[in-house]
Amino acid sequence: MLRDRDRIARDLHDLAIQRLFATGMTLQSATRFIDHPEALERVESAVDALDDTIKVIRSTIFSLKARDRDTGTGLRSRCLREVDAATETLGFAPTLRVDGLLDTSVPETVAVQLIAVLREALANTARHAHANRVEVHVETDDKHVRLRVRDDGVGPPTAPTRDSGLGNMRERAESLGGTCSFGPAPDGGALVEWRVPLG
Secondary structure, X not given: OHHHHHHHHXXXXXXXXXXXXXXXXXXXXXXXXXXXXHHHHHHHHHHHHHHHHHHHHHHHHHHHHHHOOOOOOOHHHXXXXXXXXXXXXXXXXXXXXXXXXXXXXXXXXXXXXXXXXXXXXXXXXXXXXXXXXXXXXXXXXXXXXXXXXXXXXXXXXXXXXXXXXXXXXXXXXXXXXXXXXXXXXXXXXXXXXXXXXXX
């Protein structure tokens, strides 16, 4: 099974990513020959979609390579456990998307706070949102890590309320030089976004 994972990771990198990258470069170079505004917009949108796909595949490759040496203490595994643990209280399984090298880029001091915020956000959703769907997205780059918890429930309360859970999440972000926001999601429901610097 471990050999299969290594083979799949190599194939994804050597075949899929290289071909997607080459296709994206070809499309990007062709944009200078396109005069029609709508056609140009569609091609540029396709290039952006290819870039997003490459990021997803790279994250998958890292996950495949890390699984054989992952003892379950990495941030990726801990996020998965928190999401799994929330299934019972929510009544359904949240979705989890992870982008970036969480296990190697995020310091433990930040990881501990992120897990606490994720747990609190999921608990708040279970208590107040009356949601049928929850999406958790954790991503990191060279400078920041961001946690987004989005639901399709009743949305934030219209009148201000005293919620120690949200206050705790903000304090955890601010203690690390970051920010935490809570408000309506673009398509209904509520969105918590927690973002802190890595260094």
